[in-house]
Amino acid sequence: MKKVKRYFLGAFMSAALVIAGCSSNAGNKTEGPVDISKLSEVGDFSENLTLNLSGSITKGKAEDGSYVQKRLEEQFNVKIVNTKVDTWNKDQVNLMVASGDLPDTFAFTAGGQTPQQLHESGLTRTIPKEMLEKYAPRYMKMLSENPPGPIMNLKKGTDDQYLQLLGQYAHVDGLPWGPTLRLDWLENLGMKPSGEMKQVGPSGGREKIYFTEAAYTLEELEEILKAFTFGDPDGNGKDDTYGILPANNNLNWAASLMGAFGLAKGYNLLENDKLVTTEISQKYKEFLKLMAKWYDMGLIDPEFTTLDEKMGWEKYKQGKIGYYIAQPAYIAMDDWAKGRAPQNIVENPNSKAKVLATAPEIGKDGQQGVGAYLPVTNLADAFYISKNVTDKQLARILQIFDYINFDDEARWTLYGEVGVHSDWEGEPENSALKVRPEFAEQEGNSGFWAYNFRTYSKERVKWFTSAYTLKLKDEFYARNDIKEKMLIRPFKWDILNETNLIEVSKRYSGQLNTIVDEFRMKAIVGEIDIDKEWDKYVENWMKNGGKETLEELEKAPEVTGLLNNK
Amino acid sequence: MVGRKRFSFVECFLMIGFIIFSILVLYPFWQTLVLSFSDPNQASSLGPNLWPEKWIPDAYQFVFGYGDIMKAYANTIARTLSGTFLIIVFTMLAAYPLSKKDLPYRNTITIFFLIAMFFSGGIIPDYLLVKNLGLLDTRWALILPTAVNVFYIIIMRNYFMTIDKGIEESAFMDGANYFTILIKIILPLSKPVIATIALWAAVFHWNEWFHALVYIQDDSKTVLQMIVRDMLTAMDLSQSANAAAIGGGGGSSENLMLSNVRAATVMISIGPIVLVYPFVQKYFIKGIMIGSLKG
Amino acid sequence: MVTEAMTVKETTIEIKAPKKPIWQQMKKMKLLYVMLLLPAVMLFIFNYLPMYGVLIAFKNFSPGLGIWGSPWNNFEHFTRLFEDFMFIRALKNTLIISLLKIVIAFPAPIIFALLLNEIRNQKFLKVTQSISYLPHFMSWIILSAMIIEVFSPQRGIVNFIITAFHGNPINFLSSKVFFIPVLIITDIWKEIGYGAIIYLASIASVDPSQYEAAEMDGAGRFKKMIHITLPSIMPMVIILFILRLGGVLNAGFDQILNLYNPLVYEVADIIDTYVYRSGLEQFQFDYATAVGLFKNIIGIIFILGANAIIRRKSEHGIW
Incomplete structure (x- = not known):
């Protein structure tokens, strides 16, 4: 009996090992220097290659034989194998990696690994600078125009082996946020602003949205919020309005208010010659005290504690809130921003509401601004090449990459031919492109975006941004002197991956965020006395990973240095 | 029921209580229904909406145009029926032997089952297993890995244990074997618990999306809840609107809010499973077992 | 309640009765084991085989190295x-x-x-x-x-x-x-x-x-x-x-x-x-x-x- 048992156990176990799939798929090809002269010339596509491609943030919905696929296959003499994985989905991605079916190119991370870790665990190969210069010259040009681009993402210990390729983010250029006020309320209260006001657009609700370059000081804003709260600005005879409605799940609502203190969420600064993060700086303490004062005065809607940003938008739409933060595209009423405050209040054609967007509030010493969307330079995202890709394949991949992402002639890979697949929303070449409804906007039967990397030059930004937003950005939000003056960047940033910040933040961010969020909320609603609790809060923060974070940050380079290192 | 008063004060009191309770429970359902038919302005305003200003079916048009929702519907129904059947069969096959107290090694076997309830290897080995068995991207992947449910087995076993042994004993005397006893005697006596577990299993298969997410790649095999999930987790409508366009259809999303669409999705997705209950319900009526006991 | 009590009594009697050798009892109930076989095998395949995955809890998991290949982490x-x-x-x-x-x-x-x-x-x-x-x-x-x-x-x-x-x-x-x-x-x-x-x-x-x-x-x-x-x-x-x-x-x-x-x-x-x-x-x-x-x-x-x-x-x- 026992023998039989043992036999069965053995059989089961070996079956287990086979069926359960205990294969490890870490290939370990050695990476030597590439003899570039042996590779084909640029534009020589005589050999047909099979490539398994995926773009970035693709959903795995590209159909075989789509318009873009066929055209690319012809142009570059390749056979494209589509990747049927939703790259938004971490489970699908992890499973794909675990089962060893990585596509040749991909733009997602697996298991939250850094580029260095992905390389070390045998998933990606490096991309030699020499090959990039030969096969992707436009990409290299873009990099060199965005310092410190060319020295980012190098494999540790090398100066010509890149771990990943980067995308250009021209669409986030400029101030990401700016404050707005209810203009009709200001008028009702007789507080009409003095500066020049311009309508954002002629119709569609945009005629009810105004913009001014003038800014209020925090003191002036406080007076306005007071009047908004207690002066019955909507004239309904009831005391049912509030100045400002924060959100309970993020700090977007305070982007420009914090800017008036010289702060931006998640960044760091030098305070009394000491490196501190925003969340433990004295300036942040001052900011919190102001918010607590406003809450105490009744200017802040107390319901904010239960409303996240999205519910906040809905509440704003009811017309009881005077102040709200907005991105330029919200004010310009771009399609994707539909339903978001503050533009949602003018969406209804019968709405009498008017909105005024102003420049960021002015704090002490004339400080005003908003945190930059990206800390150092407008380069982001990651495009990886799988370990299995040979130099010959890489040469072809890079040429495709350079063409579809950096040659504006390749617009057809995103929108097809204008007049066939898509149309200009307004003025040709100067407004957004709309894909016709019979074609998939992305992937699907058209294959648009299916192989593209998310990189947006200034020219490409135009293809998906309304003329109104572009105008607002040109005239103010992304004007050079405004950017120079008002964009808040961190003091130090580990953009070259020289420190262990990523590991440290992976390990401690849960604790630290909890401490910070809890303190912020309690401070604002007056559950705790900020002055009394501050030191304890900072100490707690330091003890739970803050110290380690600061130590790593110290090792990182200064952002000004990085930006000037042309 | 002879000689029982047809109506009493206590019962009247209870009924009032249940009516109030029903209203409380119906409220979210009603609110969702109203929301799904409201125009976007109303849908995006906070506060209770007990009646839409206008009944607008746009949200439903949008959802029905999303991907191949009819196909997903059919897939879900097929999956629910076959999956429930499998679960019932396996649950009965395991529960009946385990209900026998004199079965040698009964405790060992019970523990063998129980351990599986608490330890799982996680999704990666599960996936590799399904892949190596060749089940990936097949409908089997949705019903086989969940066919043995230890929780259900224990519930059913417990129920079997309360069945009068006398009937079984006499059947034994008549020369019946365990298998015929299970089918001919235990099964009819256990209708309420089988109905309950069938309902649980059906609800499970109806609502399950994770396996579909990781095991199914072919869109034509996708299930309803995948679409529901897309809608509920999408941050804004533009994301799902893109997806709708991918599906090659979709009503105009111009006049919709995410909250409309979500509400409509919920209504569409729960419809059929909610209608199942009244059919199962008859097995819960008191006294139903009396006939079988005598038979 | 009546039936309950009866069952309880029966089992106690069985326990007290002189024990038949186990294999004899097993033989008598062999059909029950056959019934159990199918669910047990299914359970083994779909629950026990992948169970090695709990090892991840003791490792620094890297998808590229797989569950077995990832290093232990104490x-x-x-x-x-x-x-x-x-x-x-x-x-x-x-x-x-x-x-x-x-x-x-x-x-x-x-x-x-x-x-x-x-x-x-x-x-x-x-x-x-x-x-x-x-x-x-x-x-x-x-x-x-x-x-x-x-x-x-x-x-x-x-x-x-x-x-x-x-x-x-x-x-x-x-x-x-x-x-x-x-x-x-x-x-x-x-x-x-x-x-x-x-x-x-x-x-x-x-x-x-x-x-x-x-x-x-x-x-x-x-x-x-x-x-x-x-x-x-x-x-x-x-x-x-x-x-x-x-x-x-x-x-x-x-x-x-x-x-x-x-x-x-x-x-x-x-x-x-x-x-x-x-x-x-x-x-x-x-x-x-x-x-x-x-x-x-x-x-x-x-x-x-x-x-x-x-x-x-x-x-x-x-x-």
Whole structure:
């Protein structure tokens, strides 16, 4: 009996090992220097290659034989194998990696690994600078125009082996946020602003949205919020309005208010010659005290504690809130921003509401601004090449990459031919492109975006941004002197991956965020006395990973240095 | 029921209580229904909406145009029926032997089952297993890995244990074997618990999306809840609107809010499973077992 | 109850009877083993084979290296759990919320089923049952928006009633005192009807002649409920109770995630929400697996304990 048992156990176990799939798929090809002269010339596509491609943030919905696929296959003499994985989905991605079916190119991370870790665990190969210069010259040009681009993402210990390729983010250029006020309320209260006001657009609700370059000081804003709260600005005879409605799940609502203190969420600064993060700086303490004062005065809607940003938008739409933060595209009423405050209040054609967007509030010493969307330079995202890709394949991949992402002639890979697949929303070449409804906007039967990397030059930004937003950005939000003056960047940033910040933040961010969020909320609603609790809060923060974070940050380079290192 | 008063004060009191309770429970359902038919302005305003200003079916048009929702519907129904059947069969096959107290090694076997309830290897080995068995991207992947449910087995076993042994004993005397006893005697006596577990299993298969997410790649095999999930987790409508366009259809999303669409999705997705209950319900009526006991 | 007693007697007799050799008994019951074979094999394939995956909890998992290839890490994930005071707080909150739910929300469907059983009007009974089961199908994403509205200090009906009686509006969902009661009430509200189904099924199998006999003895409504109906569903109650204890560290992730905010973290942040918020679930399979393993081990300890206690008092343990 026992023998039989043992036999069965053995059989089961070996079956287990086979069926359960205990294969490890870490290939370990050695990476030597590439003899570039042996590779084909640029534009020589005589050999047909099979490539398994995926773009970035693709959903795995590209159909075989789509318009873009066929055209690319012809142009570059390749056979494209589509990747049927939703790259938004971490489970699908992890499973794909675990089962060893990585596509040749991909733009997602697996298991939250850094580029260095992905390389070390045998998933990606490096991309030699020499090959990039030969096969992707436009990409290299873009990099060199965005310092410190060319020295980012190098494999540790090398100066010509890149771990990943980067995308250009021209669409986030400029101030990401700016404050707005209810203009009709200001008028009702007789507080009409003095500066020049311009309508954002002629119709569609945009005629009810105004913009001014003038800014209020925090003191002036406080007076306005007071009047908004207690002066019955909507004239309904009831005391049912509030100045400002924060959100309970993020700090977007305070982007420009914090800017008036010289702060931006998640960044760091030098305070009394000491490196501190925003969340433990004295300036942040001052900011919190102001918010607590406003809450105490009744200017802040107390319901904010239960409303996240999205519910906040809905509440704003009811017309009881005077102040709200907005991105330029919200004010310009771009399609994707539909339903978001503050533009949602003018969406209804019968709405009498008017909105005024102003420049960021002015704090002490004339400080005003908003945190930059990206800390150092407008380069982001990651495009990886799988370990299995040979130099010959890489040469072809890079040429495709350079063409579809950096040659504006390749617009057809995103929108097809204008007049066939898509149309200009307004003025040709100067407004957004709309894909016709019979074609998939992305992937699907058209294959648009299916192989593209998310990189947006200034020219490409135009293809998906309304003329109104572009105008607002040109005239103010992304004007050079405004950017120079008002964009808040961190003091130090580990953009070259020289420190262990990523590991440290992976390990401690849960604790630290909890401490910070809890303190912020309690401070604002007056559950705790900020002055009394501050030191304890900072100490707690330091003890739970803050110290380690600061130590790593110290090792990182200064952002000004990085930006000037042309 | 002879000689029982047809109506009493206590019962009247209870009924009032249940009516109030029903209203409380119906409220979210009603609110969702109203929301799904409201125009976007109303849908995006906070506060209770007990009646839409206008009944607008746009949200439903949008959802029905999303991907191949009819196909997903059919897939879900097929999956629910076959999956429930499998679960019932396996649950009965395991529960009946385990209900026998004199079965040698009964405790060992019970523990063998129980351990599986608490330890799982996680999704990666599960996936590799399904892949190596060749089940990936097949409908089997949705019903086989969940066919043995230890929780259900224990519930059913417990129920079997309360069945009068006398009937079984006499059947034994008549020369019946365990298998015929299970089918001919235990099964009819256990209708309420089988109905309950069938309902649980059906609800499970109806609502399950994770396996579909990781095991199914072919869109034509996708299930309803995948679409529901897309809608509920999408941050804004533009994301799902893109997806709708991918599906090659979709009503105009111009006049919709995410909250409309979500509400409509919920209504569409729960419809059929909610209608199942009244059919199962008859097995819960008191006294139903009396006939079988005598038979 | 009569049948119950008989079964119990029989088994005791069997145990006392001179033992037949085990293999003889096994031979007699071989058909039962054949029945068990299919589910057991399925269970082995789909649950036991992949179980090596728990190793991830003890490794620094890298998808490229696979589960076997990833390096061991000296229980680092577990030491990390207990060095993190936020985790300790979340563990405490989880236990409190979960135990409160077990004490208050677990009996609710039982009471509901017993009371429903007292209704004689079949139509009314059926409709009530069908309605009570509806909220189970609504997801917390949808329900939370409504709950936030109902409890809103400005527009909510609850505060409307409070102010009508000259009270001050309460921000229930931001209050450390009221948040947990709201959790429990809404949990009952959502699950009571669905949870009652199994008890209604058990009640349905009670032999009506028992009621008739009790009536003959002059037992009233309440007496019959306590002495016949309740004992008849007791085995089911006990087994569900033990199994519920196994999930003692699941305090309702979806519900809390959709209702809480930083002001109530102190009482409402549970293990699952904390791990979720840390972004760990997103990226760290190994850590998430370690947390899951920890939760299951605690669950098993609870089950073993409860089973042992209940075995001592009655016949109705899991084994």
